[in-house]
Amino acid sequence: MDFDLSEAQRRRREEVLAGVRRQVSSLAEPRVPFSRAEWLEAARLGMTGLCLPSEYGGGGLGALDTALCLEAFTEGGADTGLAFAASAHLLACAVPVLDYATDQARAELLPGMAGGELVAANAMTEDGAGSDVGTLATTIVRDGGDYVLDGAKSFVSNASAADVFVVYGTSDRDAGFLGQTALAVPRQLPGIKVGEPFTKMGLHACPAGRVEFSGCRVPARYRLGAEGQGSAIFKHSMTWERTCLFAIYLGQMRRQVDDCVAHARRRRQFGRSIGSFQAVSHRIATMIQRMESARLLLYRACWLLDQGRPDTQATALSKLAVSEAAVANSLDALQIFGGPGYLAGAGSEAQLRDSMPSVIFSGTSDIQREIIANGAGL
CATH class of the missing domain: 1.10.540.10 (Acyl-CoA dehydrogenase/oxidase, N-terminal domain)
Structure with a gap:
């Protein structure tokens, strides 16, 4: 090894x-x-x-x-x-x-x-379908050489900037898991309305919003996979997203720990650096422990995917560990920096805001725990 x-x-x-x-x-x-x-x-x-x-x-x-x-x-x-x-x-x-x-x-x-000439956006989530992706109200109906797409998607990351949408909808209401189909939908097709970006707590640079499709005719050449394969395609894409995307939080945590160590050495109270107090040094030690544990789980999930052995439980463990470590470490960083960390523009408060959505998107922490429990036979 x-x-x-x-x-x-x-x-x-x-x-x-x-x-x-x-x-x-x-x-x-x-x-x-x-x-x-x-x-x-x-x-x-x-x-x-x-x-x-x-x-x-x-x-x-x-x-x-x-x-x-x-x-x-x-x-x-x-x-x-x-x-x-x-x-x-x-x-x-x-x-x-x-x-x-x-x-x-x-x-x-x-x-x-x-x-980078084209920006893409994933359109799965709806007002009534988040974790329960089997209840999509959006419909995809074959009509000759086209598919007619109708429905509204919400929390579409990159929505306002997107040139192409990957859209999932129901093509056969009675087929359950096999009743969903996926399309790659170019932005210029008629029948697409993109809303203004939501005002969010964090991840401000990524515009998320609503996208509505009304009688949007999508040529059949843009179908992904076969009809009814949409659920399997979404699961495949989520395997990659849950496995790799959360590495951005490992990078944030590494920079965050370095900033906390530098601040703890520089900041002095009661005649010595605050890093000499166990209340601070042990907090940073815990931050490092969380970060390194999460890194090992993420690297392992990636390695398994590269070996052609994608492991749903390993991916869930990784996603859960990284996202919850990012939130906990950001709270600790805010404590270490104190008052200045609470100020906008100082870094700590932005890291906390950017970390909070990580326990929600790509499957909530509770969904990851369900996956892990199911893998244990429960």
């Missing part, structure tokens, strides 16, 4: 870190939504095409190498909301297009998605 990174992995990680640090002024400032310039800068660093094949302009990386690059992106100082937007585009959208789209649709969409 080898826990070391290869020379190629170390070199790639250092290249991402150096690239972000050169552009930190343009990548670190949250915007609502991200600008195209920021998006293209992330794309130039490879973030929008990491696991896509080189023939489409991607990096040709596996799950672990993809996660390592996403981790380095935020560790280097990139805004977590921008990193989330790029990860959702890549893992929840580009991956299912790569693995299930027609050759024609792949050739049309993937080069732009890999290079």
Whole structure:
């Protein structure tokens, strides 16, 4: 069992870190939504095409190498909301297009998605369908050479900036799990209405909003997989998202711990640095323990995916550990920085706000615990 990174992995990680640090002024400032310039800068660093094949302009990386690059992106100082937007585009959208789209649709969409010219958004969640994705009200009905798409999606990340939507809907109400179909839907098709971005607690650089489809005719060449395969396609994309996306929080936590250590050495009270008090030093030790434990679980889940052995329980353990560590560490960082940490612009409060949604999206913490319990035979 080898826990070391290869020379190629170390070199790639250092290249991402150096690239972000050169552009930190343009990548670190949250915007609502991200600008195209920021998006293209992330794309130039490879973030929008990491696991896509080189023939489409991607990096040709596996799950672990993809996660390592996403981790380095935020560790280097990139805004977590921008990193989330790029990860959702890549893992929840580009991956299912790569693995299930027609050759024609792949050739049309993937080069732009890999290079950042196209922004993608995953449209699954509805007002009445969150964790229970089997109750989609959106309908996808075959009509000749097209599919007619009707329904409304909510909490669509990248919605207002998107050029293409990966949409899931019900094609056969009586077929249950086999009654859902997936489509890649270009933004320019008639019958699509995109709402204004929501005002959110965190991840401000990633615009989330509603998307409504009304009699939207989607050519059949944009169908992903076969009719009725939508649930399986969504599960596949979520395996990649839950496994790799949360590496952005490992990078945030690494930078956060470094900032806390530097502050604990610099800040003095009662005639000595606050890091010399166990109340502070042990808090930082616990932060490191959470971070490193979560990292090992995430790397293991990625390794299993790369071995062709995706493990639902391993992925759930990883997602749960990383997301809850990100929230707990952000609360601890706020305590260590004290009053200044509570101020907007200082970093700590933004890290907390950006961490909170991680226990909700891609399956809530309670859903992950259900998966883990089911895997134990309960």
